[in-house]
Amino acid sequence: MALANVLQSESVDFSNYGRKCRGFSSSLYETELGLESVGGDNLSFAVRTACSDGDGPERKIQFLHGTTTLAFKFQHGVIVAVDSRATAGAYIASQTVKKVIEINPYLLGTMAGGAADCSFWERLLARQCRVYELRNKERISVAAASKLLANMVYQYKGMGLSMGTMVCGWDKTGPGLYYVDSEGNRVCGDLFAVGSGSMYAYGIVDSGLKQKDLTVEEACDLGCRAIYQATYRDAYSGGQVNLYHVHSEGWNRVSQSDVLMLHQQYQAEKA
Amino acid sequence: MFATQVYGDNGKMKEYHYTGPVEHRFSPYSFNGGTVLAVAGEDFAIVASDTRLSEGYSIHSRDSPKCYKLTDTTVIGCSGFHGDCLTLTKIIDARLKMYKHSNNKCMTSGAIAAMLSTILYGRRFFPYYVYNIIGGLDEEGKGAVYSFDPVGSYQRDTYKAGGSASAMLQPLLDNQIGFKNMEGVQHLPLSQEKAVQLVKDVFISAAERDVYTGDALRICIVTKDGIKEETVPLRKD
Numbered sequence: 001m002a003l004a005n006v007l008q009s010e011s012v013d014f015s016n017y018g019r020k021c022r023g024f025s026s027s028l029y030e031t032e033l034g035l036e037s038v039g040g041d042n043l044s045f046a047v048r049t050a051c052s053d054g055d056g057p058e059r060k061i062q063f064l065h066g067t068t069t070l071a072f073k074f075q076h077g078v079i080v081a082v083d084s085r086a087t088a089g090a091y092i093a094s095q096t097v098k099k100v101i102e103i104n105p106y107l108l109g110t111m112a113g114g115a116a117d118c119s120f121w122e123r124l125l126a127r128q129c130r131v132y133e134l135r136n137k138e139r140i141s142v143a144a145a146s147k148l149l150a151n152m153v154y155q156y157k158g159m160g161l162s163m164g165t166m167v168c169g170w171d172k173t174g175p176g177l178y179y180v181d182s183e184g185n186r187v188c189g190d191l192f193a194v195g196s197g198s199m200y201a202y203g204i205v206d207s208g209l210k211q212k213d214l215t216v217e218e219a220c221d222l223g224c225r226a227i228y229q230a231t232y233r234d235a236y237s238g239g240q241v242n243l244y245h246v247h248s249e250g251w252n253r254v255s256q257s258d259v260l261m262l263h264q265q266y267q268a269e270k271a
Numbered sequence: 272m273f274a275t276q277v278y279g280d281n282g283k284m285k286e287y288h289y290t291g292p293v294e295h296r297f298s299p300y301s302f303n304g305g306t307v308l309a310v311a312g313e314d315f316a317i318v319a320s321d322t323r324l325s326e327g328y329s330i331h332s333r334d335s336p337k338c339y340k341l342t343d344t345t346v347i348g349c350s351g352f353h354g355d356c357l358t359l360t361k362i363i364d365a366r367l368k369m370y371k372h373s374n375n376k377c378m379t380s381g382a383i384a385a386m387l388s389t390i391l392y393g394r395r396f397f398p399y400y401v402y403n404i405i406g407g408l409d410e411e412g413k414g415a416v417y418s419f420d421p422v423g424s425y426q427r428d429t430y431k432a433g434g435s436a437s438a439m440l441q442p443l444l445d446n447q448i449g450f451k452n453m454e455g456v457q458h459l460p461l462s463q464e465k466a467v468q469l470v471k472d473v474f475i476s477a478a479e480r481d482v483y484t485g486d487a488l489r490i491c492i493v494t495k496d497g498i499k500e501e502t503v504p505l506r507k508d
Contacts, residue, residue: 091438094418097426116424120392159396 066236068197068227069099069110071166071177072205073190074219077247078168078175080108081223083197083231083259084239086115095239104129106250107145107169112194113162113182121163125149142169142176143188150186157184164194170246197230197237204229220245220254228262300352300400301326304483305337306434307348308470309406310448311414315463316493318346318406319470320434321478321505323486324353333507336489337434340498341367345380345407346491347387350434351421352400359399362390380407384417384425391423398422402433407493414493436477436484443473467492471503478505 069082082099085092099111101122107129111118128148132140140148146167153161163182170176179187179194191209193201204226208214214222220243227241241262243254304325310317320337323330338348339360347363349356366386370378378386384405391399403419418431430448432440445451447469450458461469470490478485488503 093420094426094428096428114422114424116388116392116395116420116422119424120388120395161395 067099067112067195068193068201068230068234068237069112069166069195070193070198070201070205070223070226071110071168071191072209072219072223073175073177074209075213076216076219077170077245078177079219079223080110080166080168080244080246080251081227082110082242083227083237084242085231085237087236092238097239098242100242100244102251103145103167103169106139106171106246107142107167108244108246108251109149110166110168110194112164117161117163117182118165121149121153121161122165124152128152139171141171141173142167142178143171145169146176146178146180146186150180150184153180153182154184157182166192166194168246168251170248170250175246193226193230195230195237197227197234200230200233201226216245224255224257224262225266228259228266231259232263299397300355302351302400303331303353303356304435305335305350306432306436306440306474306477306481306484307337307350307402307404308430308432308440308444308473309348309404309416309418310430310444310461310466310470311406311416311428312461312463312466313414314408314412314494315466316346316406316408316414316416317463317466317470317490318348318404318493319474319488319490320348320350321474321484321486322489322502323484325483330486333486338489338491340491341383341405342377342407343497344377344493344495345383345405346493346498347383348404348406348433349401351402355399355401359390359401359403363387366390379410380405380415380417381409381427383407384419384427387419388423388425391419391421395422402437404431404433406491408495412495432473434484436481439480440473440477443476463492463494467501474503474505 066087067083067085071078071080080100084095084097084099086094086097097115101109101111101119103109103122103126109122109125125145125148129140129145149167153163161182165180167178167180168176177189177192179185179189179192191205193205205222208222224241224243231237238259241257241259244251245254304323305321307320318338322334322336324332324335337350337356338346340346341363347360349359367378387403398421400421402421405417407415409415416428416431417425418428418433419425430444432444446453448461450456467490471488474488485506488505490501490503492499
């Protein structure tokens, strides 16, 4: 499904409902009649609920964000690199997900977490940014845009939204990069990687950013490499690497490379 | 079935000896099965679905197609919980009428897709348990397929399978239409006849291995000349 989810096995925690209802899950654990025989000595007075598997507190398992997105600032702007895989549990729902959302010609948002949550709220953010532009006759700053988004989702804190996004852009004060998530975090920084493959990406980018001034091409290369390495080691990331560069005139899409092609290219370079 | 399934959701073994009281919760959802598939061609789109309506071990109906015609150029396939499918299609029809009256024109496939996304997200905290796939022609007359998740996340594809047998069909489509994992093969564009034949073959395979898919196959072919429907029998067991 188009994004059954960019991360969790359900875009919403169906809790007791979804587990029994998934048609394409293997028939191993379907008990059609909803009666779960659970273990326990016969002397127990506890009434087991139909859907308890005897592991109460583990019911709401937090799945890792199955994705890798990263963004970093450098001398000539911001580089945004993302993978394109969406998983529903162990099923790969799509390998061609657009995880960079184009809010307006000079602002980008990345998608990690629930795909519907990210695309809906960032689309709403685009609308708010446009309204701001019309009212104030000037472009909205990255700080203000990220604040709008953070405040919008904060109202739904605790209700199960899942969104980990980076708002990237260029405004009067230069390149801007903020990390915003559905827990209420909003952090300004020079480098962020979000998702299950983030640790691998951090390793590559941290070592590549040692030399202070990168050219645009080197920075793009670094971003691409970082995502590729993350897809190599993380099972939940893969597909293609989409690369964007944000500069003073706005953003432009640098490349979209299939990970398989990149693998062959890097192998050839090693030889 | 003889595999003694004792695995719980997280892989731990369950035991069958509990005989005490068990609390049953009412679930507002149920799973009615069914598979839908959509393919976009150069100047056509195909939306196909099986016609079996099941619940648990029973089959409620052998003639309940899951493709619904929205406009002259758009068909939607909905599988999952049948109650939500019906309500959702009624809501979409109503919104289409409203749009037609306010804007004096029919909604395009892309617009319907965007609208459906917001309708689905409106129920973010009590979702429509429906897997939707829209197939139709875009403004330029080219085939378009939009696939959704239950809460409204969507994207445009060339082909997509959804519903109970989706995990079986999607890899086959990846290979035959997307030419994935094939070396040295010419990427020929898909003709309408070949696409229809492929859809029939693919559903025959799905009916072999998925209990919720079978009985009959309803194919809707969308071209600039309108929507043509075809029904093909499948395994009834």
